[in-house]
Amino acid sequence: MNTFTEENYLKAIYHLGIREENVGTNQIAAALNTKAASVTDMLKKLADKELINYTRYQGVTLTSEGEKVALSIIRKHRLWEYFLVEKLNFKWDEVHDVAEELEHISSQELIDRLDDFMGNPKYDPHGDPIPDSKGQIRSHELKPVSLVGVNRSGVISGVRDHSPAFLQYLDKMCLTIGKKIKVEEINTYDHSLIISVEDKTVHISREVANNLLIAL
Amino acid sequence: MNTFTEENYLKAIYHLGIREENVGTNQIAAALNTKAASVTDMLKKLADKELINYTRYQGVTLTSEGEKVALSIIRKHRLWEYFLVEKLNFKWDEVHDVAEELEHISSQELIDRLDDFMGNPKYDPHGDPIPDSKGQIRSHELKPVSLVGVNRSGVISGVRDHSPAFLQYLDKMCLTIGKKIKVEEINTYDHSLIISVEDKTVHISREVANNLLIAL
């Protein structure tokens, strides 16, 4: 088994690796709130365990074993988030920190039974896909609202920023997962948008539109 | 907050402290599968934090703060065991190790919501009382079957041995929590007993009778 800390490194490398091939030491340090020197030490350890491919100064990628571990942590994180929201009535902006702890509970049996108990959900409360027990993960073809044109509509299906501040803002604007929206107007000066949700019309900044994902 | 390890020490001291006033270093070492020298180091740390009363060579007791922490761990352990059995259909002999991990999840909010979700159970699957959110714990007036006389009857309400082997044996004999039993006969040679459960009659050893607790 891997330690709590090793699991966090693998998860961070997985998330950073989605956007670019080789992940750098400083990026990992920033993601984990630690220092580059500490990251280097851990990368050596993970490379010894054959969980990552690492050559000095060149950044890292996960091996398939490393990816398997990362996906199992992500599966646990997202299933626990679903549990917290759907069964214990937490709000979507309150679950992240608790799930960060729960994701390290090791029992595979536990997580599979939890999955069944909840009816095998496919997406977590933020719209992120939940890997299945074999580590298969659906790829989500979502677009930021900022990139769809005027008069196009779609269903809110995910967020890029998971911070409580952003999620609370979305709640206040009624921009929650599952809502159908339509882009009514795009301001050419500051790229802010006017969109309609149900029968309301709301004004959102470019930054918000960048972090709000819809399925067309 | 306290570390995972500190919490385990406090819990062990609490459990050992039920039977005798001052708990010794070796007893703690045995309970935690560690060495006496390691225990001494930790006792100094816990004493510095004012979680235990400790004088060299004299053993320890919990301070009221230490007891509060221990009871909160025990509350979490027992609520998670209840969840695993009642919601996820684990058997009573399968839940201990998973609960040992879950009990260290720190969120108070989580555990209180879990408690409400399950309808505020009073006893865990082994019949042990669950402390409430203020740390109040019911004291259980139970007797081992070995100490009740012939022809007395009562309801199985707890166990002294929580090992999977013992619990599986009880399952096989239908001696589970809530069953009403009656002591029919006591063998004066080896102190084994014949007891009736529902409409069956079963023969149990003195050792089993010692570890099976009933409410009269």
Add this chain to the structure above:
DNA sequence: AAAAATTTTTAGATTAGTCTAAATTTTTAA
């Protein structure tokens, strides 16, 4: 109450994860 046995503590190492500061390598830019 002294000797023997047991329990507990101290001393000194070890491992995992972290840090700062200095050195090295790679990348960028003049």
Add this chain to the structure above:
DNA sequence: TTAAAAATTTAGACTAATCTAAAAATTTTT
């Protein structure tokens, strides 16, 4: 294509928790 900047690694140290072996205190036995 060399100098400057940025990224990364190494060196050396620290903390938490553990260990073994030896020393000290306590308890038991005679």
